[in-house]
Amino acid sequence: MSAFHREQVLSVQHWTDTLFSFASTRDPGFRFKNGQFAMIGLEIDGRPLLRAYSMASANHEEALEFFSIKVAEGALTSRLQAIKQGDIILVGRKATGTLISDNLLPGQRLLLLSTGTGLAPFASLIKDPEVYEAYETIVLVHGCRQVSELAYGEHLVERLTGDEFLGPLLREKLVYYPTVTREPFRNRGRITDLISSNRLFDDVGLPPLDRETDRVMMCGSPRMLEDLRDLLETCGFQEGNHSEAGHFVIEKAFVER
Numbered sequence: 033m034s035a036f037h038r039e040q041v042l043s044v045q046h047w048t049d050t051l052f053s054f055a056s057t058r059d060p061g062f063r064f065k066n067g068q069f070a071m072i073g074l075e076i077d078g079r080p081l082l083r084a085y086s087m088a089s090a091n092h093e094e095a096l097e098f099f100s101i102k103v104a105e106g107a108l109t110s111r112l113q114a115i116k117q118g119d120i121i122l123v124g125r126k127a128t129g130t131l132i133s134d135n136l137l138p139g140q141r142l143l144l145l146s147t148g149t150g151l152a153p154f155a156s157l158i159k160d161p162e163v164y165e166a167y168e169t170i171v172l173v174h175g176c177r178q179v180s181e182l183a184y185g186e187h188l189v190e191r192l193t194g195d196e197f198l199g200p201l202l203r204e205k206l207v208y209y210p211t212v213t214r215e216p217f218r219n220r221g222r223i224t225d226l227i228s229s230n231r232l233f234d235d236v237g238l239p240p241l242d243r244e245t246d247r248v249m250m251c252g253s254p255r256m257l258e259d260l261r262d263l264l265e266t267c268g269f270q271e272g273n274h275s276e277a278g279h280f281v282i283e284k285a286f287v288e289r
């Protein structure tokens with residue numbers, strides 16, 4: 033048995049010069065938990081070329097979806113950005129990852145903190161009805177350099193808010209906070225600064241960070257993750273993993289090339 037499923041590309045959407053998303057068919061045997069990732073790629077000269085990609089689709093959805101950067105000289109993304117409807121991609125059979133609810137202690141508020149394509153696992157998690165059952169409030173923060181880079185997340189949240197089934201859950205519990213660092217926008221600044229200054233919570237009218245009630249998942253640029261980890265640990269938060277649940281969990285956004 034091959035280590036991969038061969039899936040057909042169903043659609044591709046280019047958001048900016050550096051960001052695109054694509055959907056593919058999903059083998060009925062491919063199981064995953066929302067927030068997990070798998071190895072995704074293309075067959076190049078008879079060999080698989082793969083990188084880790086978080087599923088941006090939820091596990092109750094029929095199709096798979098991924099959100100990717102494009103790097104002109106990147107071994108995989110330079111080719112992947114050219115895929116079209118009907119092309120074949122490889123999807124590893126095994127999904128894994130730490131951004132799953134089981135790795136967190138019970139809490140009341142879930143903070144999903146992302147930069148760039150680190151949004152992908154949270155695109156999956158905000159479609160999970162169990163997440164809305166487990167938490168009173170879910171705060172989704174997406175930080176980017178430019179406003180145009182927010183588009184995938186903005187469209188997704190808008191679409192889900194109008195969804196017949198998920199819409200009422202999002203409207204009751206999801207707070208979406210896009211923020212930009214390098215040009216004017218209604219929310220500005222790095223996630224770390226927005227949390228340590230309380231600006232994020234003040235802006236949306238919620239209480240400040242609190243270890244007793246808050247659980248945090250983060251995904252994105254490695255330096256942002258390091259700084260956020262320091263910030264949370266200073267506040268007494270402990271990192272969770274598969275063997276022991278904690279107050280926060282971390283996954284870097286994988287594909288850099």
Ligand code: A2P
Nearest residue numbers: 147148175176177213222223224253255256259
């Ligand atoms: P900034 O523009 O101030 O560097 P990148 O494209 O480099 O991955 O960055 C994505 C977003 O993450 C940008 O808004 C960037 O802000 C922010 N960022 C980068 N490094 C950090 C960090 N150490 N802490 C918080 N945010 C960061």
